[in-house]
Amino acid sequence: MSNPQVHQFTKDKNHPWDRLKTEQYIQFFIDRNxxxxxCFHGAIIEKSSNKLIGLAGLNPYKENEPEIEWKLGVTYWNKGYATEIGKEIISEAFKxxxxxxxxxxxxxxxxxxxxxxxxxxxxxxxxxEFRDQKDAFYYIGRLGL
Ligand SMILES: CC(C)(COP(=O)(O)OP(=O)(O)OC[C@H]1O[C@@H](n2cnc3c(N)ncnc32)[C@H](O)[C@@H]1OP(=O)(O)O)[C@@H](O)C(=O)NCCC(=O)NCCS
Known part of the structure; x- marks a missing residue:
């Protein structure tokens, strides 16, 4: 999260995280238990290396309709990980x-x-409009619609 490249297309684009902010973020989600x-945030662990490589979760947005989010370390991009975990989040959250x-x-x-x-x-x-900026919106409903 300290790498500005990770944030280049997010609201933190000029604010890479420092250690304190990262620790507070992790503690916040541990406390929410x-x-x-x-609505949750979780760690993404790479199975082959057992390393913590990013985060993924569902943020509150509309009632009963959260927003999906991921952030992965740059060296782990383009390996299909966000797609794998995104499909799993959708399936498990609906289930x-x-x-x-x-x-x-x-x-x-x-x-x-x-x-x-x-x-x-x-x-x-x-x-x-989303969080004071123009974003591309996507959606999936319970029946895949
Ligand atoms: C967005 C992000 C989560 C994607 O994770 P990922 O594990 O690399 O995603 P995947 O490997 O599952 O898929 C990436 C796809 O984008 C494509 N892609 C990546 N960069 C691209 C580019 N510059 N132009 C065209 N396609 C691109 C890949 O080819 C792949 O598609 P394909 O399978 O059809 O080839 C990751 O890049 C990231 O953490 N970015 C920083 C944080 C962020 O922007 N998060 C999202 C908003 S909260």
Whole structure:
């Protein structure tokens, strides 16, 4: 999270994280002790190396319709990991919670993120306002619609 490249298409684009912010972030989610998948952040562990390589989760957005998010270390990009975990989050969240749909937002220039949102079966809805900027919106409903 200290690498500015990770944040180049996110709201933290000029603010790479320092150690303190990273520790506070991890502590926040440990304290929340999530027991449900409708809103959570988790670590991404690479199975082959057993290394912590990023985070993924569902952020609150609309009622029963959270927003999916991922951030991976740069050396782990383009190995299909975000696609693998995104599909799994969608499947498990629909199986184990009452959410009705999941949104995905990406800066229009964030080609990798938009490609992943497409690959995990989300439908493109167009450009809309999100957190004071224009983002490309994607969505998948419980029945895959
Ligand atoms: C977005 C992100 C999570 C994607 O993770 P990833 O594990 O690399 O994604 P995948 O490997 O599953 O898929 C990436 C896809 O984007 C494509 N891609 C990546 N960069 C691209 C580019 N510059 N132009 C065109 N396609 C590109 C890859 O080829 C791949 O598609 P393909 O399978 O059809 O070839 C990762 O790049 C990341 O952490 N970025 C920084 C944080 C971020 O922007 N997060 C998203 C918003 S919160």
């Amino acid at each position: 999530f027991v449900s998948l409708d 184990t919670t009452n959410i009705t749909g999941i949104y995905g937002m990406a800066e229009p220039e964030n080609i990798a993120s938009r490609r992943v949102l497409q690959k995990i079966g989300m439908k493109y809805l167009g450009i809309n």
